[in-house]
Amino acid sequence: LSDTDLISSESVTVVLSEKGWIRGARSHDVDPGKLNYRSGDCYLHHGFGRTNDILLCLDSTGRTYALAAHSLPSARSQGEPVSSQLKPPTGATFRGVMIGQEDTLYLLATDAGYGFVAALGEMNSRNKSGKAVLRGKEVGVLSPQRVRDFEDDWVAVITTTGRLLVFPLGELPRLARGKGVKLMNVPAAKYKSGEE
Numbered sequence: 001l002s003d004t005d006l007i008s009s010e011s012v013t014v015v016l017s018e019k020g021w022i023r024g025a026r027s028h029d030v031d032p033g034k035l036n037y038r039s040g041d042c043y044l045h046h047g048f049g050r051t052n053d054i055l056l057c058l059d060s061t062g063r064t065y066a067l068a069a070h071s072l073p074s075a076r077s078q079g080e081p082v083s084s085q086l087k088p089p090t091g092a093t094f095r096g097v098m099i100g101q102e103d104t105l106y107l108l109a110t111d112a113g114y115g116f117v118a119a120l121g122e123m124n125s126r127n128k129s130g131k132a133v134l135r136g137k138e139v140g141v142l143s144p145q146r147v148r149d150f151e152d153d154w155v156a157v158i159t160t161t162g163r164l165l166v167f168p169l170g171e172l173p174r175l176a177r178g179k180g181v182k183l184m185n186v187p188a189a190k191y192k193s194g195e196e
Contacts, residue, residue: 023079024072049099062134
């Protein structure tokens with residue numbers, strides 16, 4: 001038996017704050033936005049899963065890091081910094097959490113308009129310095145979004161100027177890592193200047 005075979009399978013809601021503090025509530029009946037946060041900190045992202053599932057954190061450089069969902073501090077506390085267990089690059093911030101089985105899919109995207117779908121098993125890494133998954137120089141990594149049904153889900157992409165595009169998720173490639181494909185055209189000049 002491996003260590004993971006001995007972990008009980010309980011519901012868990014993993015909550016990540018804007019400042020990179022993480023915690024786990026042993027239930028799916030938690031409203032992450034209503035939990036207490038440290039002064040100057042607030043809710044950023046959450047994921048629903050089981051204590052024996054794969055738990056990955058995604059940072060602003062596009063790297064993923066594995067944590068043990070069963071060992072997270074209680075949601076009654078304010079959590080602990082994700083970076084206390086890992087070695088992210090200097091200046092990196094955490095953008096979201098992903099939890100599920102090896103074949104659980106997530107949509108990864110950047111604010112430059114690129115993205116792709118990846119399985120948790122392909123993004124998993126035991127390395128404390130993480131695994132480079134989402135590439136792109138000087139782009140903003142968006143919070144990952146869980147895919148419920150690859151064939152029937154839809155993606156809505158909207159820009160800060162109000163342009164909206166909706167298309168079937170199945171049109172996106174499934175990759176293990178990379179830049180992805182263009183979800184929506186964001187002109188390079190407007191992106192660099194911060195206009196869109």
